[in-house]
Every structure is written in C-alpha cells, then in structure tokens.
Amino acid sequence: MIGRRSDLPLAKDSTGRFLPLLVALMVFLSAVAVAGVIVLEGMIHRWDRDVAGTLTVQVTPAAGNPAESARLTDERVNAAIAVLQATPGVASSRALPKDELLALLQPWLGSMELLRDLPLPRLVDVTLDQRAHVDVDALALKVGAVPGASLDDHRVWLSRLIAMSRTIEWLAMGALALISAVTSATVIYATRTGMEVHREVIDVLHLVGAQDDYVARQFADRAFTLGLRGGALGLALAIPAFVAVSQAGRRLEGGFVPDLSLPVYGWALVMALPLVAAFLAMMTARITVHGTLSRLP
C-alpha cells in the first residue's frame, strides 16, 4: 500500500502535515488508556472477589453494668441481623458467639477468665449471594443506623475504590472516543482540502475514465501512510512510559497496589494500535472522497 503508485502529488501536500502528530497523540493516549483499563480491570476483579464473598459487621458494646451491657449489646446485634436479613442479596448473617470471639482473641490476650467479663465488641459474619449485586455503600448506611453497629469499613472503602476505578475507566474511554473523533475530523479536513487543491488533477483523472474509487484509494493510501507513521511514533513514546510505570509498581510491591505489568494480550492490543489508527484514517479518507465526489454534478 505504501509503495503503490499515485497519480496525485499528495506526498508534497502540507495539508496532512499535522496528521501524524495527532495520530501519535491518539495512539499514545489509547495505549495508556488500554493498558490502564486492563490493569484496573485486573485489580477490580481481585478486589471484587474479596468484597463479593463476605462482609463483617462490628457492634460496639453498650455502656452500663456487665449484665445490662450484655443484654443491650445482644439487642444491637439482633437489630443489625434483622437489617441484614431484610436486605436483598444477603445470603446469611450470623453473630459470632462470644466463645468463638474469645477463642480468636486468646492467643493475644492470654487468660479466658480475665476476658469473660470484659465488654468486647461483637462481630456478625455476613455472606452475600454471589449472583446478586449488593450496594455495599447503601448497606453500610442502613447498618450504621443501628446504634453501635458499623459495616467493616475497609471493605466499604474498597467498594468505593472499585466504583472510582470504573469511573476512571469510563473517563479513559471517553477521552479516547474524543481523540478519535478529532483525528477523524482532521483526516476529513485534510482530505477535503487536498481534493480542493488537486481539483484539476481529479478532473483529468475522471475525464480519462477513472472511477471515484481510483481517486479515493490514492487519498486513502496517503492517509494510511501518514497514520501509520504517526502511530509508530505514538507507540514509541508509550512503551517507555509503560516500563516506567511498571517499575514504579514493582517498587511498591507487597503493598496494596497489585501487579502493574501488562498481560500478553494487553501488549498485543497496544502493539496493534498504530495499525488500527492507520486503518481508521484510511477508511475515513476513502469515505470522505466518495462522499465529496458523489455530491459533484
């Protein structure tokens, strides 16, 4: 396609000069967006699994003398369980018996006897229905309405993080769509200007019997070449950026940020971006020429 002969002197045109730069920007941002989305999806998937399975509700003990406190705390636990059971998507909820709780604490605090009368917070294990999507934020509010009860806030926070990641994904997609639109508009503009500049050549081509597509192909080839050139530049800029980010991620390893490196299919996708961009430019140019010519008398 690149070596194909052309009867239109398009290579000398200045109208397409900025196209490669724009395509480079598009491919760079697409690469970042694609990589970002893939990495985020991976994280979200892992987090989602954690959140989806189980939740914990913590109930702080009520004030008062030990008997009074125990009774009131039990009431709170029951109220929290009532709220949970009324929530669609909650498969089961079970208050951890005090003995189990004490058994959990024993390794740290030693003697059970000492602990027995201490006002300890109580825990309720909640199992979620895997198929249902539970709005953890809303549930946290409802549970919070019971005095002393609160939904384990690490998980609430995690679910907010997931929501935010999703928003970032949508933003990335939106930005990508916007840049693609601008690039297409530039291709359309450059093609129309080129057609205006080379009007005489196009007229002669038609007069000697050229089909519209013969003309369109030449503009399309040119757009493909420019697009590929820009795409290669964009990719060349994106790869060092990825390496830098994944190295930064490796330094954080052990922390809560999971692996930032891209899976193989992610790399394949990123590598294909210049071709996708060039193809997009080519099709846009071709359609533009056909559209413009068909409106001629």
Place this chain on the structure above:
Amino acid sequence: MVILGRVLETGTVQRQAATRGNVVQFKSVGLRYGSGPEVLQDIAFTLPAGSFHFLTGLSGAGKSSLLRLMYLAQRPTRGRVLLFEKDTADLARGQMPALRRRIGVVFQEFRLLDHLSALDNVALPLRVAGVSETDVQRYVPELLTWVGLADQLHAKPHTLSGGQKQRVAIARAVIGRPDLLLADEPTGNVDDQMAMRLLYLFEELNKLGTTVVIATHNEALVTRFRHPRLIIDHGQVSQVAPL
C-alpha cells in the same frame, strides 16, 4: 481496454459492435453559461460511427463548448445529447467512467498533469482502466516515439515546448484506441510537417473504426484532408460536405 500500439502492431481492424450506428447525436441542444446568452442554440446533428469531421468557426464561436458537451464535461441547458445511442441525461455517476474510456480527448489547453512525466501522463487512461504495467511500459514509449518524443519520455510537462506538450496530449487521447476522438486545436502549436503527421495518426485511428472530430482554425488542413465539416456560426451548427 484496447491499446493503440497493440492494434497498430497486429494490423487487424476490429470494429466493435458497439461502434456501429450513431456515435454522437444532438437533439435541439442549447447551452448557456450562467445567466449569459445562449452560446449554442437548437443544435441538431448526428455523427455516424466511423465518420471524420472538422469542426470550424471563429474564435469564441463555441467549438470548445460543443466538444465539452460531447465529452460530458458540460451538461446542456436544454435538449438531449446522445452518445453511442444512449441519452447522457440518464447516465448514473457510476456509468460515466466506462463511457469516458471510450472517448479520447485532446484538450485545447492540454491539461497534462504537471507532476507526472510524459510517459506517466500518456499512461493515465491505461492505468485507470487497470491495464498491466508490462503493457504500459511496452506501448506507451512506442507511441511517444511515434509522435517524436522518444527523448522526452521522462520529461515533466513544464520542461516541454508547446508543440511537445501537444503531442503528449494527443498520445494520451489515442493510447486507449477510443471509439470517439475529440481533438480541440490539436495542431495549433506544431509546424506543418508535424501537423500532417498527427493528422495521419488520426486518419489511421479513423480507419480502425474511431469516430473523429477535430476542432481547428487551420484551413490548409481542412482543404488537404477532405472530410465533412461542422461549422459553428452565431450559435448554430451546420454540417457541410467536403470542400
């Protein structure tokens, strides 16, 4: 696409079925530019297949306009133009290329593509029709040599003289051995000897079945080659027998 060189080489005269009948027919055609006066009025004439006509008239009489109507660069403001017995008003855009490949045109102002060599200019009609590069490289230089441009195959038009450009334009018009050849002042820039040689080329084409119309001011040619004339005067066309 039938390449001229190949036909001249084999010497076989193959009249195509489609070139029988009337190649050009004008029925009460009128043409005006914008809101100006009618340049051509109530034109009616018929050019049968295989005919050879000179088109004469004063400068500004409308010779180029009449030819433009014939090669579909201009639509009539009224009346009907038929080519190969088909009304051109009924043609869809997609049918135009096939029709135009049957028509060779020598433009008064040449209309060569400045960025292409003489060879590539002449090759255009073949390339747009998808003729193989082998045939292009074989027959285009042959024809250019025939019109005396063997040394200028790779020259760009701006380095050529007026007469040389004219010969490139003629070669481009005839390379596809068209069924209809329309030439607008094809000998305006060459000496008499070259003019005779070019006219001889048109006659050869005509013998192969091409219908020819040549617009010219050159009375010497018109008297030397005894062909009927189309004379334009005051927007009217009359068909006149050879002198």
